Amino acid sequence: MEKLNININKIHHVFISHRHNDHITGIIWIIRAVAQQIINGKYEGNLKIYCHKENVEAIRILSSLLLDKKFTNYIDNKILFVEIDHARKEKILTWDIEFFDIGSTKQLQFGFTTILNDKKKLTFLGDEPYREVLFDYANKADYLLHEAFCLYSQREIFKPYDKHHVTVKEACENAARLKVKNLIMYHTEDKNIVERKKLYTAEGRKYFMGNILVPDDLEVINL
Template sequence: MNPFEITILGCGSALPTTLHNPSSQLVRLNQKLFMIDCGEGTQLQMRKFKTHIGKLHSIFISHLHGDHVFGLPGLISTLDLLGRTGDLNIYAPKEIETFFKPILSYFNPHLSFKINIIALHPDKFETIFENNSIRISSFPLKHRIATCGFLFEEKERPLHIKREMIDFYHIPITQIKAIKEGEDFYLADGTLIPNHTLTFPAAPPRKYAYCSDTAYNPEMIPYIEGVDVLYHEATFAENETVRAHETYHSTAREAAEIAKAAHVKKLIVGHFSSRYQENDILLNEAMSVFTNTELANEGLIIQL
């Protein structure tokens, strides 16, 4: 099975601290490396955790608050210094060009590679990247400015054919693809061999959802239903609920309520407010609602 893993590079919120870096994650899926958000210092975190900067496939920016995007100019400059030649796709709200283009034109007027800005539509669910084996979608979150969550998912894989059935029924190679796609097999005398006798199911497709930043928002539940891992912001504890609602963020308990309602398998909470010197209060509040919860931390690798 191909690796599907998430590396947390930063899980703090807007104010810098010595405990956490601003938001950024790497998703390694089907031999491709994707980045979600790019807060200040992201490229240093990539070096620290020995990730392959040069193998970065695409970048997904959830929204245009600084703690999610200020690391982007430095990362682009480093990719240029490393001699990247392949295109880099950046999926982001369309307003990113107002911020990004003047910086690029001043500091990197002659990039060694092309940057393609693909505008997100933060008011709807849509597929934004797809190939034969994976699909990446964006969906609306509820924040002070236009913000997207992201869903990374494997596509359904074909059935596995049983090797012993190939030998027993002398199934020709030309028929194997059709059987994997669900067709029955007929012997030379016309006898039908049903597909379920010849095959067994592939492992269920794995799914990862990223939700940061957002107020408590049950409308997102259909988009994240049943995912293997949900990353959901938990900026505040319950005693700061008023502040959370004012700033369109979530409490740890609210993140857990979303996870429970969406029947996810595992919850990772992050985007911690700088007011917390340790995050056990957030973990405990989330676990009181959804037991299978874990705190994000820089360097954490989540295997799906």
């Protein structure tokens, strides 16, 4: 956020998909930073954290263990949890967001879909691959966010299937079958960050003829 010059006072809505360490621990820093700005009299409005019940419980526990009481005093006051479940709809900024259970067999996890201001459909599938039960959410999306753990050519190195992930090949095949316009691939291995965009795009082009986006860290995508 600091590298992109995003002021913490501008953050009022945060979505947490599931409880894995790489997804949930950052919210503790957000809570602390927002609480400090509230104390300083510089934060207007509330911070809303959208997540399922297990996440709420975990965030409460982590906050109580890691943050001073002067910060946690604002939880349930100016820092609010919005507990989501399957098909829950919320108005966030100018968008109508619908959350959905992705059907993970590892741990309860949610994605979401929305229609942007220009009437384009955006769907986030979480960090596990597309499942058929999610067809209505993903079908004909203008933007589909789909994990791709590694190149198909490197599947024996990174073992994506053992981790409930897929490769560029499957992500692109899913996007093609769903008639997606723009595929955004993320949640990748990080052994070759410099060449990742080029390599993932080249392999993906064999299976999907729409627009392929493999964002680098801090890259901004204009929707």
